Amino acid sequence: MASSSDNEEVRVLGKWASPFSNRIDLALKLKGVPYNYSEEDLANKSLDLLKYNPVHKKVPVLVHNGNSIAESLVILEYIDEVWNNNNNHAFLPQDPYHRALARFWCKTLDDKILPAIWNACWSDEKGREKAVEEALEALKILQDELKDKKFFGGETIGLVDIAANFIGYWVSILQEIAGLELLTIEKFPKLYKWSQEYINHPVIKEGLPPRDELFAFFKASAKK
Amino acid sequence: MGSKDVKLLNFWVSPFGKRVEWALKLKGVEYEYIEEDICNKSNLLLELNPVHKKVPVLVHGNKAIAESFVILEYIDETWKQYPLMPHDPYERAHARFWATSAQQKLGKEGSWTALVKSGEEKEKALNTASEVLDKLEEEIKGKKFFGGDNIGYLDIALGWISYIIPIWEEVGSIQIIDRLKLPAINEWMTNFLNHPVVKDSLPPRDKALDYYHLSVKKHTPN
Numbered sequence: 176m177a178s179s180s181d182n183e184e185v186r187v188l189g190k191w192a193s194p195f196s197n198r199i200d201l202a203l204k205l206k207g208v209p210y211n212y213s214e215e216d217l218a219n220k221s222l223d224l225l226k227y228n229p230v231h232k233k234v235p236v237l238v239h240n241g242n243s244i245a246e247s248l249v250i251l252e253y254i255d256e257v258w259n260n261n262n263n264h265a266f267l268p269q270d271p272y273h274r275a276l277a278r279f280w281c282k283t284l285d286d287k288i289l290p291a292i293w294n295a296c297w298s299d300e301k302g303r304e305k306a307v308e309e310a311l312e313a314l315k316i317l318q319d320e321l322k323d324k325k326f327f328g329g330e331t332i333g334l335v336d337i338a339a340n341f342i343g344y345w346v347s348i349l350q351e352i353a354g355l356e357l358l359t360i361e362k363f364p365k366l367y368k369w370s371q372e373y374i375n376h377p378v379i380k381e382g383l384p385p386r387d388e389l390f391a392f393f394k395a396s397a398k399k
Numbered sequence: 400m401g402s403k404d405v406k407l408l409n410f411w412v413s414p415f416g417k418r419v420e421w422a423l424k425l426k427g428v429e430y431e432y433i434e435e436d437i438c439n440k441s442n443l444l445l446e447l448n449p450v451h452k453k454v455p456v457l458v459h460g461n462k463a464i465a466e467s468f469v470i471l472e473y474i475d476e477t478w479k480q481y482p483l484m485p486h487d488p489y490e491r492a493h494a495r496f497w498a499t500s501a502q503q504k505l506g507k508e509g510s511w512t513a514l515v516k517s518g519e520e521k522e523k524a525l526n527t528a529s530e531v532l533d534k535l536e537e538e539i540k541g542k543k544f545f546g547g548d549n550i551g552y553l554d555i556a557l558g559w560i561s562y563i564i565p566i567w568e569e570v571g572s573i574q575i576i577d578r579l580k581l582p583a584i585n586e587w588m589t590n591f592l593n594h595p596v597v598k599d600s601l602p603p604r605d606k607a608l609d610y611y612h613l614s615v616k617k618h619t620p621n
Contacts, residue, residue, distance in 0.1 A: 229534070230500055230530075230534060244492045244493075244496065246500070249495045249499070252492065253489070256491065272473070274472070275464045275470070278468075279466050282466050316450055
């Protein structure tokens with residue numbers, strides 16, 4: 176589909192297996208915004224990546240109207256603010272306090288919860304027990320926040336749900352490879368139920384990378 | 400809304416809490432300051448921020464908000480006078496990007512690491528800091544503040560640079576900011592420190608030096 180002008184073009188530099196990159200795919204799909212996607216080889220960074228994200232040299236990067244934005248949570252808020260008419264799905268509520276809560280949980284996901292789970296899945300024998308304990312603690316605090324809501328955003332997918340794609344989808348794959356039981360229906364029934372709603376959501380489902388390919392990718396990384 | 404309605408739990412030397420103080424002062428919001436001993440955390444703190452158990456925490460009525468950058472945006476959205484964030488979505492994204500990136504790369508990975516490590520790790524950390532500073536120099540060139548003529552969100556978010564980095568430089572006998580190579584940053588630091596809201600808000604320098612001397616000792620591997 177041809178864009179009306181170069182300025183309208185939305186471009187994403189990403190990595191298909193990265194949950195951070197995937198957040199941007201999910202967000203643009205939820206907003207119904209068409210975009211051009213370029214797959215980045217992080218072992219061989221493109222000139223465009225170095226130009227658009229000179230500070231971190233990482234994906235994802237969003238390019239819109241000639242401007243580049245990096246850092247997935249920053250990009251998500253940008254997307255929410257730019258594509259914000261009534262027909263677009265809003266990621267953040269209007270009320271300042273609930274917006275603050277959503278931002279807090281996004282940051283907590285990235286600073287505390289994702290690292291704890293990632294460490295547990297890649298831990299060696301020595302550090303395993305402690306790492307698993309911390310991962311379970313992290314999942315518990317996340318489930319406590321979800322309470323009885325369908326999504327973290329309430330009835331609809333919100334900013335936290337998008338940011339929690341790693342929890343909803345990646346964790347099940349990584350824990351299987353690691354031989355761990357972290358997010359299970361027995362241990363975290365509410366969070367597990369949320370993950371099922373999440374991956375079956377019509378837009379999210381189309382936006383997630385294929386499970387078997389993701390499994391193969393991380394299994395290969397595990398061997399190294 | 401009197402001062403009883405807004406409270407700030409903070410630790411006297413914390414640069415994270417200092418940001419919140421500056422934002423509240425710029426907006427003329429009255430608040431009650433509650434000092435928290437982070438080595439002996441109060442039940443109040445554990446109740447208000449059970450997830451991270453850290454300061455700063457802003458209490459507004461019956462709401463508690465943690466994480467300094469989250470608090471800044473809450474303050475800006477709640478009290479509309481003296482807007483801190485830019486209007487344009489790209490400018491906002493740009494400011495948010497620099498706030499967190501500078502904290503991570505210039506602060507944690509750069510300056511703090513240079514302070515507590517030695518040898519190759521120290522060199523690498525100093526280079527990381529220098530790279531970020533070069534980019535910030537380009538960002539501030541031609542402007543009095545990152546926010547333009549007046550202090551804005553990004554000035555508040557980066558303000559720690561103007562008083563914490565010089566303290567760390569003294570504690571570690573290192574140079575993080577080459578003031579001759581970075582004249583625009585140097586001038587911004589002076590302008591920022593002279594701003595009425597900032598000037599009398601800083602922790603006592605000798606007390607801060609003592610604190611960081613001790614802190615570095617604790618964090619330096621033997």
